[in-house]
Amino acid sequence: MITAEAVIDLQALRHNYQILQACSPNSKLIAVIKGDGYGHGAINIAHALPEAEMFAVSRIEEAVSLRSEGITKPILLLEGCFCAEDLVIAAEQGMQTVIHHPEQLAAIETTPLNKPIKVWIKVDTGMHRLGVHPAEVSDYVTRLQSCSHVYGEPCFMSHFSCADETDADTTLNQLQCFNALTQNYPGEKSIANSAGILYWPDSHLDRVRSGIALYGISPKGDEPCERELTPVMTLRSKLIAVRDHYCGEPIGYGETWSSSRDTRIGVVAMGYGDGYPRLAPEGTPVFVNGRIVPIVGRVSMDMLTVDLGPGAEDKAGDPVVLWGKELPIEQVSQHIGTIAYELMIKLTKRVYKRYLHPS
Secondary structure (H helix, E strand, C coil): CCCCEEEEEHHHHHHHHHHHHHHCCCCEEEEECHHHHHCCCHHHHHHCCCCCCEEEECCHHHHHHHHHCCCCCCEEECCCCCCHHHHHHHHHCCEEEEECCHHHHHHHHHCCCCCCEEEEEEECCCCCCCCECHHHHHHHHHHHHCCCCECCCCEEECCCCCCCCCCCCHHHHHHHHHHHHHCCCCCCEECCCHHHHHHCHHHCCCEEEECHHHHCCCCCCCCCCCCCCCCCEEEEEEEEEEEEECCCCEECHHHCEECCCCEEEEEECCCCCCCCCCCCCCCCEEEECCEEEEEECCCCCCCEEEECCCCCCCCCCCEEEEECCCCCHHHHHHHHCCCHHHHHHCCCCCCEEEEECCC
Protein backbone atom coordinates (compact mmCIF):
# COMPACT_ATOMS: atom_id res chain seq x y z
CA MET A 1 0.00 0.00 0.00
CA ILE A 2 1.30 3.44 -0.92
CA THR A 3 1.20 5.89 1.97
CA ALA A 4 3.12 9.09 1.21
CA GLU A 5 2.46 10.27 -2.32
CA ALA A 6 2.57 13.48 -4.32
CA VAL A 7 -0.31 13.57 -6.76
CA ILE A 8 0.71 15.69 -9.77
CA ASP A 9 -2.22 17.01 -11.83
CA LEU A 10 -0.86 17.60 -15.32
CA GLN A 11 -4.17 19.06 -16.52
CA ALA A 12 -3.81 21.73 -13.83
CA LEU A 13 -0.27 22.36 -15.09
CA ARG A 14 -1.47 22.94 -18.64
CA HIS A 15 -4.31 25.12 -17.34
CA ASN A 16 -1.80 27.28 -15.46
CA TYR A 17 0.44 27.56 -18.52
CA GLN A 18 -2.50 28.81 -20.57
CA ILE A 19 -3.52 31.32 -17.89
CA LEU A 20 0.01 32.71 -17.64
CA GLN A 21 0.35 32.93 -21.40
CA ALA A 22 -2.97 34.79 -21.53
CA CYS A 23 -1.62 37.23 -18.93
CA SER A 24 1.27 38.04 -21.28
CA PRO A 25 -0.23 37.61 -24.77
CA ASN A 26 2.48 39.53 -26.60
CA SER A 27 5.35 37.60 -24.99
CA LYS A 28 6.63 34.06 -25.37
CA LEU A 29 6.44 32.04 -22.16
CA ILE A 30 9.48 30.11 -20.90
CA ALA A 31 8.54 27.24 -18.57
CA VAL A 32 11.02 27.07 -15.71
CA ILE A 33 11.51 23.45 -14.61
CA LYS A 34 14.68 23.69 -12.53
CA GLY A 35 14.97 21.77 -9.27
CA ASP A 36 13.33 18.71 -10.87
CA GLY A 37 10.38 20.85 -11.88
CA TYR A 38 10.10 22.42 -8.42
CA GLY A 39 9.79 18.91 -7.01
CA HIS A 40 7.10 17.84 -9.49
CA GLY A 41 9.37 15.80 -11.79
CA ALA A 42 10.96 17.82 -14.58
CA ILE A 43 10.78 15.14 -17.25
CA ASN A 44 7.07 14.52 -16.79
CA ILE A 45 6.40 18.25 -16.58
CA ALA A 46 8.26 18.89 -19.86
CA HIS A 47 6.44 16.08 -21.68
CA ALA A 48 3.11 17.45 -20.42
CA LEU A 49 3.71 20.89 -21.99
CA PRO A 50 3.89 20.40 -25.76
CA GLU A 51 2.84 24.04 -26.21
CA ALA A 52 5.96 25.32 -24.43
CA GLU A 53 8.51 26.75 -26.86
CA MET A 54 11.36 26.77 -24.36
CA PHE A 55 12.28 25.36 -20.97
CA ALA A 56 14.70 26.79 -18.43
CA VAL A 57 16.82 25.01 -15.83
CA SER A 58 19.67 26.12 -13.60
CA ARG A 59 22.42 23.65 -14.44
CA ILE A 60 23.58 21.60 -17.37
CA GLU A 61 23.01 18.28 -15.56
CA GLU A 62 19.31 19.08 -15.53
CA ALA A 63 19.32 19.90 -19.23
CA VAL A 64 21.26 16.76 -20.19
CA SER A 65 18.73 14.66 -18.28
CA LEU A 66 15.89 16.27 -20.24
CA ARG A 67 17.65 15.67 -23.54
CA SER A 68 18.24 12.01 -22.64
CA GLU A 69 14.48 11.62 -22.16
CA GLY A 70 13.59 12.99 -25.56
CA ILE A 71 12.98 16.67 -24.77
CA THR A 72 14.06 18.47 -27.95
CA LYS A 73 12.76 22.00 -27.29
CA PRO A 74 15.32 24.76 -26.58
CA ILE A 75 16.61 24.71 -23.01
CA LEU A 76 18.00 27.83 -21.37
CA LEU A 77 20.76 27.37 -18.77
CA LEU A 78 19.96 30.08 -16.23
CA GLU A 79 23.31 29.86 -14.43
CA GLY A 80 25.24 29.23 -17.62
CA CYS A 81 28.15 26.86 -18.17
CA PHE A 82 30.87 26.53 -15.56
CA CYS A 83 33.65 25.01 -17.71
CA ALA A 84 34.65 24.50 -21.33
CA GLU A 85 33.46 20.89 -21.35
CA ASP A 86 29.97 21.96 -20.36
CA LEU A 87 29.97 24.64 -23.02
CA VAL A 88 30.78 22.06 -25.69
CA ILE A 89 27.95 19.82 -24.49
CA ALA A 90 25.50 22.73 -24.40
CA ALA A 91 26.33 23.74 -27.96
CA GLU A 92 26.15 20.18 -29.30
CA GLN A 93 22.78 19.56 -27.65
CA GLY A 94 21.20 22.82 -28.79
CA MET A 95 21.01 24.50 -25.42
CA GLN A 96 21.13 28.25 -24.86
CA THR A 97 23.42 29.65 -22.20
CA VAL A 98 23.35 32.65 -19.90
CA ILE A 99 26.61 34.44 -19.15
CA HIS A 100 26.99 36.65 -16.11
CA HIS A 101 30.72 37.07 -15.45
CA PRO A 102 33.95 37.65 -17.44
CA GLU A 103 35.18 34.06 -17.27
CA GLN A 104 32.05 32.84 -19.04
CA LEU A 105 32.49 35.45 -21.75
CA ALA A 106 36.13 34.42 -22.25
CA ALA A 107 35.12 30.75 -22.43
CA ILE A 108 32.64 31.53 -25.21
CA GLU A 109 35.40 33.27 -27.16
CA THR A 110 38.12 30.66 -26.71
CA THR A 111 36.41 27.26 -26.53
CA PRO A 112 36.32 25.39 -29.87
CA LEU A 113 32.67 24.56 -30.58
CA ASN A 114 31.33 22.28 -33.30
CA LYS A 115 28.14 24.36 -33.35
CA PRO A 116 27.57 28.01 -32.45
CA ILE A 117 25.56 28.64 -29.31
CA LYS A 118 22.82 31.12 -28.44
CA VAL A 119 23.92 33.44 -25.64
CA TRP A 120 21.93 35.50 -23.14
CA ILE A 121 23.63 38.27 -21.18
CA LYS A 122 22.38 38.46 -17.62
CA VAL A 123 22.38 42.09 -16.49
CA ASP A 124 22.56 43.03 -12.81
CA THR A 125 19.78 45.60 -12.45
CA GLY A 126 19.62 45.47 -8.69
CA MET A 127 19.50 41.89 -7.41
CA HIS A 128 23.29 42.07 -6.91
CA ARG A 129 23.64 38.30 -6.94
CA LEU A 130 24.66 37.38 -10.48
CA GLY A 131 24.92 39.57 -13.54
CA VAL A 132 27.00 41.86 -15.70
CA HIS A 133 27.50 45.34 -14.28
CA PRO A 134 25.53 47.91 -16.32
CA ALA A 135 28.71 49.72 -17.32
CA GLU A 136 30.07 46.53 -18.93
CA VAL A 137 27.04 45.56 -21.03
CA SER A 138 28.14 47.31 -24.22
CA ASP A 139 31.55 45.60 -24.10
CA TYR A 140 29.93 42.19 -23.69
CA VAL A 141 27.64 42.87 -26.65
CA THR A 142 30.51 44.00 -28.88
CA ARG A 143 32.60 40.94 -28.08
CA LEU A 144 29.74 38.50 -28.56
CA GLN A 145 28.68 40.10 -31.85
CA SER A 146 32.19 39.56 -33.20
CA CYS A 147 32.51 36.00 -31.90
CA SER A 148 32.03 33.23 -34.45
CA HIS A 149 30.98 30.81 -31.71
CA VAL A 150 27.78 32.76 -31.02
CA TYR A 151 24.56 32.09 -32.89
CA GLY A 152 22.60 35.23 -33.81
CA GLU A 153 22.39 38.38 -31.73
CA PRO A 154 22.99 38.14 -27.98
CA CYS A 155 19.82 38.21 -25.91
CA PHE A 156 19.32 39.89 -22.54
CA MET A 157 17.80 38.93 -19.24
CA SER A 158 17.68 40.11 -15.65
CA HIS A 159 15.89 39.08 -12.48
CA PHE A 160 13.56 40.97 -10.18
CA SER A 161 14.35 40.99 -6.48
CA CYS A 162 11.04 42.31 -5.09
CA ALA A 163 8.38 41.83 -7.78
CA ASP A 164 6.04 40.23 -5.25
CA GLU A 165 5.94 43.56 -3.38
CA THR A 166 3.54 45.47 -5.57
CA ASP A 167 3.79 48.72 -3.61
CA ALA A 168 7.60 48.97 -3.78
CA ASP A 169 9.58 51.08 -6.27
CA THR A 170 12.34 48.50 -6.68
CA THR A 171 10.75 46.65 -9.59
CA LEU A 172 10.08 49.80 -11.61
CA ASN A 173 13.66 50.92 -11.03
CA GLN A 174 15.01 47.58 -12.20
CA LEU A 175 12.80 47.60 -15.27
CA GLN A 176 13.83 51.14 -16.20
CA CYS A 177 17.49 50.20 -15.80
CA PHE A 178 17.09 47.10 -17.95
CA ASN A 179 15.20 48.91 -20.71
CA ALA A 180 17.72 51.74 -20.83
CA LEU A 181 20.63 49.30 -21.14
CA THR A 182 19.11 47.03 -23.79
CA GLN A 183 16.71 49.10 -25.90
CA ASN A 184 19.21 49.77 -28.68
CA TYR A 185 20.08 46.10 -29.18
CA PRO A 186 17.99 43.74 -31.34
CA GLY A 187 18.32 40.59 -29.24
CA GLU A 188 15.35 39.20 -27.29
CA LYS A 189 14.78 40.53 -23.79
CA SER A 190 13.36 38.92 -20.67
CA ILE A 191 13.00 40.18 -17.11
CA ALA A 192 9.56 39.08 -15.89
CA ASN A 193 9.39 36.12 -13.51
CA SER A 194 6.11 34.72 -12.15
CA ALA A 195 5.46 37.84 -10.09
CA GLY A 196 6.36 40.01 -13.07
CA ILE A 197 3.84 38.17 -15.24
CA LEU A 198 1.04 38.55 -12.69
CA TYR A 199 1.66 42.03 -11.29
CA TRP A 200 3.90 44.04 -13.66
CA PRO A 201 2.57 43.94 -17.25
CA ASP A 202 5.08 46.52 -18.47
CA SER A 203 7.84 44.01 -17.74
CA HIS A 204 6.64 41.31 -20.12
CA LEU A 205 8.87 42.27 -23.09
CA ASP A 206 9.81 39.51 -25.60
CA ARG A 207 9.83 36.55 -23.22
CA VAL A 208 8.52 35.94 -19.71
CA ARG A 209 9.68 33.18 -17.38
CA SER A 210 7.33 31.34 -15.07
CA GLY A 211 8.47 29.05 -12.31
CA ILE A 212 6.39 28.95 -9.15
CA ALA A 213 3.12 30.24 -10.65
CA LEU A 214 3.27 27.52 -13.30
CA TYR A 215 2.70 25.06 -10.47
CA GLY A 216 -0.26 27.03 -9.11
CA ILE A 217 1.58 28.66 -6.22
CA SER A 218 1.42 32.35 -5.35
CA PRO A 219 4.66 34.32 -5.86
CA LYS A 220 3.65 36.39 -2.85
CA GLY A 221 3.96 33.34 -0.64
CA ASP A 222 1.41 34.32 2.00
CA GLU A 223 -1.88 33.77 0.20
CA PRO A 224 -3.36 31.31 -2.31
CA CYS A 225 -2.56 32.13 -5.90
CA GLU A 226 -4.87 34.38 -7.83
CA ARG A 227 -5.87 34.48 -11.52
CA GLU A 228 -7.58 31.07 -11.28
CA LEU A 229 -4.27 29.24 -11.09
CA THR A 230 -4.64 25.71 -9.73
CA PRO A 231 -2.23 23.81 -7.44
CA VAL A 232 -0.53 21.07 -9.43
CA MET A 233 0.74 19.05 -6.44
CA THR A 234 -1.29 17.50 -3.65
CA LEU A 235 0.81 15.84 -0.96
CA ARG A 236 -1.16 12.97 0.56
CA SER A 237 -0.72 10.18 3.05
CA LYS A 238 -2.83 8.10 5.41
CA LEU A 239 -3.61 7.70 9.07
CA ILE A 240 -1.79 4.60 10.29
CA ALA A 241 -3.27 4.73 13.80
CA VAL A 242 -5.92 6.56 15.82
CA ARG A 243 -5.43 6.52 19.58
CA ASP A 244 -7.23 7.70 22.68
CA HIS A 245 -5.13 10.32 24.42
CA TYR A 246 -5.77 11.64 27.91
CA CYS A 247 -5.52 15.08 29.46
CA GLY A 248 -2.02 15.88 30.68
CA GLU A 249 -0.27 13.20 28.62
CA PRO A 250 2.65 14.29 26.40
CA ILE A 251 3.34 12.92 22.95
CA GLY A 252 6.46 12.38 20.85
CA TYR A 253 10.14 13.11 21.27
CA GLY A 254 11.05 15.61 23.95
CA GLU A 255 7.50 15.72 25.32
CA THR A 256 7.12 19.17 23.77
CA TRP A 257 3.30 19.02 23.78
CA SER A 258 0.84 17.79 26.36
CA SER A 259 -2.89 17.62 25.86
CA SER A 260 -5.12 19.99 27.80
CA ARG A 261 -8.09 17.64 27.41
CA ASP A 262 -9.03 14.08 26.62
CA THR A 263 -8.84 13.75 22.85
CA ARG A 264 -8.00 11.42 19.98
CA ILE A 265 -4.63 11.48 18.26
CA GLY A 266 -4.04 10.53 14.64
CA VAL A 267 -0.67 9.20 13.50
CA VAL A 268 0.12 10.12 9.89
CA ALA A 269 2.65 8.27 7.71
CA MET A 270 4.64 11.39 6.88
CA GLY A 271 7.87 12.66 8.41
CA TYR A 272 11.16 14.33 7.71
CA GLY A 273 12.29 11.14 5.97
CA ASP A 274 9.72 12.11 3.33
CA GLY A 275 10.90 15.72 3.30
CA TYR A 276 8.21 17.16 5.56
CA PRO A 277 9.95 19.73 7.80
CA ARG A 278 11.00 18.40 11.20
CA LEU A 279 10.60 21.87 12.66
CA ALA A 280 6.95 22.26 11.65
CA PRO A 281 5.49 23.79 14.83
CA GLU A 282 2.48 22.80 16.87
CA GLY A 283 -0.66 23.94 15.10
CA THR A 284 0.60 23.46 11.53
CA PRO A 285 -2.55 22.58 9.58
CA VAL A 286 -3.33 19.15 8.13
CA PHE A 287 -6.53 18.21 6.25
CA VAL A 288 -8.33 15.08 7.46
CA ASN A 289 -11.83 14.01 6.43
CA GLY A 290 -13.06 17.44 5.41
CA ARG A 291 -11.58 19.51 8.21
CA ILE A 292 -8.32 21.11 9.34
CA VAL A 293 -6.59 19.55 12.35
CA PRO A 294 -3.32 20.69 13.99
CA ILE A 295 0.02 18.94 14.23
CA VAL A 296 0.95 18.27 17.85
CA GLY A 297 4.33 17.08 19.12
CA ARG A 298 7.49 16.87 17.07
CA VAL A 299 7.59 15.61 13.50
CA SER A 300 9.52 12.30 13.45
CA MET A 301 11.40 10.66 10.59
CA ASP A 302 8.48 8.50 9.50
CA MET A 303 5.39 9.98 11.10
CA LEU A 304 3.70 12.99 12.60
CA THR A 305 0.81 13.30 15.01
CA VAL A 306 -2.33 15.40 14.78
CA ASP A 307 -5.02 16.23 17.32
CA LEU A 308 -8.24 14.87 15.81
CA GLY A 309 -10.36 16.16 18.69
CA PRO A 310 -12.59 14.51 21.31
CA GLY A 311 -14.97 11.95 19.90
CA ALA A 312 -13.31 11.92 16.47
CA GLU A 313 -14.45 9.01 14.33
CA ASP A 314 -11.46 8.93 12.01
CA LYS A 315 -9.81 5.55 11.56
CA ALA A 316 -6.58 4.01 10.37
CA GLY A 317 -6.39 4.07 6.58
CA ASP A 318 -8.24 7.37 6.18
CA PRO A 319 -6.62 9.78 3.69
CA VAL A 320 -4.69 12.84 4.84
CA VAL A 321 -3.71 15.91 2.79
CA LEU A 322 -0.58 17.76 3.88
CA TRP A 323 -1.04 20.41 1.19
CA GLY A 324 -2.82 20.77 -2.13
CA LYS A 325 -6.22 21.74 -3.45
CA GLU A 326 -7.93 21.15 -0.09
CA LEU A 327 -5.20 22.92 1.91
CA PRO A 328 -3.16 25.65 0.17
CA ILE A 329 0.56 25.12 0.49
CA GLU A 330 0.92 28.88 1.09
CA GLN A 331 -1.01 28.44 4.34
CA VAL A 332 1.22 25.55 5.41
CA SER A 333 4.48 27.29 4.52
CA GLN A 334 3.47 30.48 6.31
CA HIS A 335 2.78 28.53 9.49
CA ILE A 336 6.12 26.71 9.26
CA GLY A 337 8.03 29.91 8.49
CA THR A 338 9.33 28.98 5.06
CA ILE A 339 8.17 29.25 1.43
CA ALA A 340 6.26 26.84 -0.78
CA TYR A 341 9.30 26.39 -3.04
CA GLU A 342 11.27 24.78 -0.23
CA LEU A 343 8.47 22.49 0.89
CA MET A 344 7.98 21.03 -2.58
CA ILE A 345 11.58 20.72 -3.62
CA LYS A 346 12.67 18.95 -0.43
CA LEU A 347 10.36 15.97 -0.85
CA THR A 348 12.45 12.81 -0.90
CA LYS A 349 12.39 9.79 -3.19
CA ARG A 350 10.31 7.92 -0.64
CA VAL A 351 7.32 10.02 -1.65
CA TYR A 352 5.71 8.27 -4.60
CA LYS A 353 4.78 10.56 -7.49
CA ARG A 354 1.45 9.75 -9.12
CA TYR A 355 0.64 11.66 -12.30
CA LEU A 356 -2.88 12.54 -13.35
CA HIS A 357 -2.82 12.94 -17.13
CA PRO A 358 -5.23 15.11 -19.10
CA SER A 359 -8.28 13.18 -20.27
